[in-house]
Amino acid sequence: MDIRENDFRKLDLNLLVAFLVLMRERSVSRAAERLHLGQPAVSGALARLREFFDDPLFVRTRSGMQPTSRAMQLESRLKPALLSIHQAVFEGMSFDPSRSEQTFVIGMPDWVEIWLAPRLFTAVRRAAPGVRLSIVNTDPFRAAEMLERGEMDLAVTPVQAVPAWCRQGPLRRMGYRCVFSSANAPRAGLSLRAYLERTHLLVSYRGAFESAADEWLASRSLARRVVFATSRFGILPSLLEEDMTITTVPEMLAQSWRGLDGLRIAPCPVPLPEIALSQLWLATRDSEAPLRWLRETVGAAAKRNTRGRSG
Template sequence: MQIKESHFRGVDLNLLVTLSVLLRERSVSRAAERLHLGQPAVSGALARLRELFDDPLLVRSTHGMAPTARALELERRLLPALAEIEAALLQRREFDPLASDRTFVIGMPDWIELWLAPFLLACLAVHAPRVRLAIVPTDPFRGTDMLERGEMDLGVGPFARGPAWRRERDVRSMGFRCVYGAAPLQDGGRLSLADYLRFPHVLVSYRGGFDSAADAWLATQGHAREVRYSSARFASVPAILHGIAALATVPAVLADQWCASAGLRQLPSPVPLPDFTVLAAWTTARDSDAGLMWLADRIASLAGAGEGLAT
């Protein structure tokens, strides 16, 4: 395909990037924050874009700024092109982990960080001593949006299977275990449904709820449990379980880790819960980023290395 250079006169690639962020955020102030620019600069860029495309692009509405039909068409056609440009800019034929000083932004729920981060940092200390990691919080509901917004280079979590523009690989499949501290239960036994219902529960819910798949199953059996505490984070659970006679149902690797390091105990859950899969996910634009692919390989290798990682 032959490109006519004259068609690009007066077009600044940064303007198109600004347009994509404005269309995503639907707000000049939020776009300015995302782009690390002042609001006057983004307002000026929007004025230039309106002139360039001879269209208002974003108009005020009761819910902020709404895109015009022309803006939506530009978004549909320009975003894939910008992704291809990003991929070309990021492409590295080789990645030397021993020499690299890159910083990778990885999104993880806190329980995955508690589980994997120590092993990942130990691995990097040997194989990529100058590489830095910035861990940002994510969860199964926000992972895809955070990748699309460029808020993380790589997501590691129990995400649902994603859209076509998202790449993913299975990291590890696992189930759940019931953990407890102060609750007077017998080690090495089985947790009966009666005991499961007798004690209150601590629940981790990313949306601040007080029910989960376990409660849905209990309802089909004519039962209900008492969930006394709900949090979006796992980190506080061990201290709570040492303080009160309660139960928490957590991913198996975290249960193993807490039993080894935090003095908790665990038993199989009497509620049948399906296994789930932890994924590593990135955008198709990063497929040719050798450094990111190297890091995804390391994470998958560490997570799948066997039960030794959990203890």
């Protein structure tokens, strides 16, 4: 049924709220207290209601104000309607994580998941035991597209160009570390010469064998030998065992590998631009309370300090 706007010209929502309070209290003075209004204002509202509905609505008796049959009929239909309006207007403005059973889908590259997911999982379990998290794999080149298609609620990834229909929230910046087998660790530390003497494993989301490190080396007439490229970081530790290979990874990922036997971590001898890790979400969902809570939780988890010594 279409809404006929002219039918509401003589009635506003506040009058209907006043009516439901009068139905509950059966007293103008008590209704005025509940509505934080003066008695004359509530009496005036009741007069307007009577005029609009062409019914007395309430009749004074020895036991107090009694609703008419028309008032009883109105209450049965208006109460659920106003409750629905209240939910539509105010539910998106509040969120109680301790009672929520919502499922959130978050897109991350695998290195972000390895580093961030354990601490995020712990934080969510403590604050929102009924909330479920689904982590899907993405990368900086696909995140905006996956958000637009509704495949995830939030992306946590390095981003460069942000579409106008997305919002970006910076999380933290970080550098790179080199990881290699401790069995073949250079005695004098990882110099540029030792770095170039090794064969390299590279993570590339587009299957390339070059990165910013190769550009810097080429500007100095130097080159490294990349023998393996993959789109996932998780496979790298098993490829580094007992071999003269080396890989350069985000420092937070390297720190998460610190406890793995047989691996050493060292600063990268090639100067590389920092990684700018951000959250990305749809602008149309900017004010959603559940998503705002998720962003705050992700932000707090990402900013926990985990710095340690290079090994």
